[in-house]
Amino acid sequence: MTEQREIQPLRILLVDDDRHDRTVFRRAFRQSYDPAEITECVRAEEALELLRTKPLRFDLVVTDYKLPGLSGLDFYRAVDSEERAFAVVLLTGAGTEPLAVEALRAEIDDYLIKDTHHGYVELLPTVLREVVRWREDRVARKRAEEELHKAHEELERRVRARTAELQPTNTVLRTEITARK
Numbered sequence: 001m002t003e004q005r006e007i008q009p010l011r012i013l014l015v016d017d018d019r020h021d022r023t024v025f026r027r028a029f030r031q032s033y034d035p036a037e038i039t040e041c042v043r044a045e046e047a048l049e050l051l052r053t054k055p056l057r058f059d060l061v062v063t064d065y066k067l068p069g070l071s072g073l074d075f076y077r078a079v080d081s082e083e084r085a086f087a088v089v090l091l092t093g094a095g096t097e098p099l100a101v102e103a104l105r106a107e108i109d110d111y112l113i114k115d116t117h118h119g120y121v122e123l124l125p126t127v128l129r130e131v132v133r134w135r136e137d138r139v140a141r142k143r144a145e146e147e148l149h150k151a152h153e154e155l156e157r158r159v160r161a162r163t164a165e166l167q168p169t170n171t172v173l174r175t176e177i178t179a180r181k
Contacts, residue, residue: 007034007035008035009035009036009037010029010034010035010036010037010059010060010125010128010129010132011036011037011039011056011057011058011059011060012036012037012038012039012058012059012060012061012062012128013039013041013047013050013051013056013058013060013061013062013086014038014039014040014041014062014063015040015041015042015043015044015046015047015061015062015063015064015067015072015075016040016042016062016063016064016067016091017042017043017064017066017067017068018064021064021091021093021114022040024121025038025062025124026038027121028121028122028124028125029124029125031122032122032124032125032126034125034126034129036125039056039058043067043068043069043070044063044067044069044070044071044072044074044075044078045069045070047061047063047075048070048075048078048079051079057085057086058086059086059087059132060086060087060088060089060128060131060132061079061086061087061088061089062088062089062091062128063075063076063088063089063090063091064090064091064092064093065090065091065092065093065099066092066093066094072090072091072092073090073099073102073103073106073108076088076090076103076106076108077106085139086132086135087109087110087131087132087134087135088108088109089108089109089110089111089112089128089131090103090108090110090111090112091112091113091114092111092112092113092114093113093114095111095113095115099111109131109134109135110127110131112124112127
């Protein structure tokens with residue numbers, strides 16, 4: 001008998017000032033039957049305050065690029081200055097190559113263009129779940145690399161200490177060898 005794992009709801013903070021876009025976003029998850037808990041903010045400043053004051057944990061923050069006040073990219077930079085445990089995806093209705101390059105240089109987790117003609121809405125739940133998985137993989141790999149680095153440094157420290165311990169014995173042995181020759 002195959003045991004089927006229940007998919008945990010994706011906990012999403014959606015930052016978008018356009019009510020229509022927020023509705024389309026929610027509908028995409030409903031229609032895909034991909035469970036999601038979506039918290040909405042209209043302004044980036046509101047989202048920053050929510051992230052700072054509420055003990056909520058999100059898997060993903062999805063932010064529109066063009067927002068009143070802080071842009072989505074400025075919001076990301078404000079959030080990224082702190083240790084964050086969630087992925088951030090930048091959405092834009094008017095994607096340009098310079099904006100994509102800027103977002104990727106800022107090391108945003110993903111950048112998506114709201115292009116309804118190319119199935120953006122239908123792919124959204126799948127793409128966002130993959131972004132979260134990729135982020136978790138990167139974080140796990142980074143932790144493993146840090147642990148490996150610490151273990152390497154500890155090993156190097158032990159080798160130096162043992163070498164220092166053996167130095168007097170080596171000196172005595174060399175003296176004995178020379179005397180016997």
